[in-house]
Amino acid sequence: MTEKLLVRVLRLSGVKPDRGGLGPRIHDIRHTFVANRMLAWYREGINPQARLPYLATYLGHRDINSTLAYLTITNELLQMAGARFRAFGAHSLHVEGVDNETD
Template sequence: MVVNRILEWYRAGINPQDKLPFLATYLGHRDIHSTLVYITVTQDILQQANERFRAFGAHCLHVTEGVTP
């Protein structure tokens, strides 16, 4: 259930990190640490996270020619 919900959030463009406290409460957990135990990284979740990174964060890694990091 936890993995499916996270995957649905990714697909809907929702940041799962922001929603974990709500999911923990729904499941009756005291905090998100108890909920994190149930998160299994699947190929689908990795793909969704990768697509989100490319869309929003990959430009941060762009290195301009002639600039030494």
């Protein structure tokens, strides 16, 4: 019932064509929600790993494995995760006496 209502709203708004399976689906909205939630946690300085069980529960999943399928890695998310790793963990990879710079 919810899916039919969403399809109707999307068609009335002109986002989805009148016929066929083209256009956004309810699962596309879930993917967008998860990606945006992860970005918001990074922006707020929150550890997303600690929050994944809450997100899984919110989405109706028993564990985070199903939730991870909805996580779309965007350039912005990848950059934020990389920056956090460099700030908090990259120093652990330094080996004394080895030049770690890349070309």
